[in-house]
Amino acid sequence: MAVAIVTGASRGLGRVLALALAERGWEVVVDGRGAEALAEAMDGRPRIHAVPGDVTDPWHRTALVTTAFDLGGLDLLVNNAGVLGGRGLAQVAEQGLDELRLAFEVNVLAPLGLVQEALPLLRASGGAVLNITSDAAVEAYPEWGGYGATKAALEAWSGSLAAEEPGLPVWWVDPGEMNTAMYRAADPGAAAQSPLPEESAVPGLLALLDDRRPSGRYTAAGLAVEEEAAR
Numbered sequence: 659m660a661v662a663i664v665t666g667a668s669r670g671l672g673r674v675l676a677l678a679l680a681e682r683g684w685e686v687v688v689d690g691r692g693a694e695a696l697a698e699a700m701d702g703r704p705r706i707h708a709v710p711g712d713v714t715d716p717w718h719r720t721a722l723v724t725t726a727f728d729l730g731g732l733d734l735l736v737n738n739a740g741v742l743g744g745r746g747l748a749q750v751a752e753q754g755l756d757e758l759r760l761a762f763e764v765n766v767l768a769p770l771g772l773v774q775e776a777l778p779l780l781r782a783s784g785g786a787v788l789n790i791t792s793d794a795a796v797e798a799y800p801e802w803g804g805y806g807a808t809k810a811a812l813e814a815w816s817g818s819l820a821a822e823e824p825g826l827p828v829w830w831v832d833p834g835e836m837n838t839a840m841y842r843a844a845d846p847g848a849a850a851q852s853p854l855p856e857e858s859a860v861p862g863l864l865a866l867l868d869d870r871r872p873s874g875r876y877t878a879a880g881l882a883v884e885e886e887a888a889r
């Protein structure tokens with residue numbers, strides 16, 4: 659029985675990825691800060707284990723890993739929960755430092771803390787780490803500099819972790835633009851033109867798991883195209 663943790667599953671990409679894994683028979687430990695929203699999003703589906711809380715809280719991170727342990731171990735950690743930072747996007751000249759500090763807490767330090775907490779279980783199972791990043795980590799867009807900096811930092815430690823832990827795949831994946839609450843808050847027009855995460859990102863992420871690709875940076879779109887070509 660395979661066990662996964664998926665953070666930020668009360669909506670958007672985390673929700674549909676968690677449900678897809680449960681559908682495939684995984685036991686899936688999920689979180690999100692709002693207990694009601696999380697319960698509603700998971701809709702009483704089997705094999706879903708909701709542990710509401712904030713990933714920046716170390717006690718909550720311990721609760722996530724303990725729940726996985728009680729289910730038999732941990733085979734996959736998906737660091738998906740993320741925020742744009744405070745009120746949203748800002749030019750570098752006007753970037754609120756407190757807002758950016760909070761975004762670093764959620765997007766960089768919390769996933770790192772969760773990896774540290776989960777590593778003993780992942781090493782024991784030969785499990786994998788999947789960190790959700792963004793093209794803003796590697797491309798320069800006006801007003802995306804603060805958020806992009808958090809994702810660049812996430813990518814930096816993901817690469818080091820991959821080098822330090824040759825026994826476990828560490829993947830950092832750009833899911834592509836998706837019509838989710840996060841993107842709608844940043845750019846409603848562009849979000850409306852973007853696909854839903856279940857259409858665009860989830861197939862590539864599932865292919866990554868199925869193929870157990872080597873550690874590295876991937877795009878969900880590229881993975882889906884390669885999967886299609888291999889059929």
Ligand SMILES: NC(=O)c1ccc[n+]([C@@H]2O[C@H](COP(=O)([O-])OP(=O)(O)OC[C@H]3O[C@@H](n4cnc5c(N)ncnc54)[C@H](OP(=O)(O)O)[C@@H]3O)[C@@H](O)[C@H]2O)c1
Pocket residue numbers: 665666667668669670671672689690691692695711712713714737738739740741764790791792793832833834835836837838839840841
């Ligand atoms: N949408 C895009 O176009 C896009 C593009 C590139 C990368 N991404 C990345 O993809 C991932 C998913 O984004 P999304 O678009 O699905 O965002 P979303 O719809 O805003 O969902 C974010 C999820 O994270 C949870 N979350 C936020 N802060 C949290 C915290 N401190 N503790 C626990 N859970 C927290 C939210 O629940 P609560 O608010 O209830 O806590 C929610 O379930 C993020 O890492 C994002 O940076 C998105």
